[in-house]
Amino acid sequence: GENVEQHPSTLSVQEGDSAVIKCTYSDSASNYFPWYKQELGKRPQLIIDIRSNVGEKKDQRIAVTLNKTAKHFSLHITETQPEDSAVYFCAAKKNVDTPLVFGKGTRLSVIA
């Protein structure tokens, strides 16, 4: 089955700096790669996703890149703000009927 590895497990950055979180996946049949943000005591919220026919997607300060050949994808957050502090999860999925498989998460702390 699919296995998703996520690094780093914790990340501290100064406010205004960039943050990068990386994930690798094992199943070449996976073709959908979302990123979720989970704040303390809340459910995971989808922040950005990318499909396998796209190499990069950007939404304001957040971007995701995908290298299907190498089976890795990354989340980039620019101009970080204290409210970006949360746990971020990457995930992978094959199709609408299969479940997401999650990475272990990255705890991001943005220091003001």
Place this chain on the structure above:
Amino acid sequence: SAVISQKPSRDICQRGTSLTIQCQVDSQVTMMFWYRQQPGQSLTLIATANQGSEATYESGFVIDKFPISRPNLTFSTLTVSNMSPEDSSIYLCSVSEDRRQNFGPGTRLLVL
């Protein structure tokens, strides 16, 4: 996107008892997924529930411990049976729309 509700939102239970968690969606969905999130951990898939058929369980999860019902396209239940303190977790239901997965608010369970 689909609105997902769960009951109860939290509960404190005695070991050896069982708790049934309900998940209600405001639109018809084919697949519903149940995840467990242990304290400080990532989301682990328990099972996939397809209306009209038996749930499919992931390795390490068995029907006797986590029976699931899926009586129609908008509702599912997960029962945590014969609970022990190790079952203390957040339990989340999730539905797939296209490939995107949204999550319910979760049920926070503490077993004493």
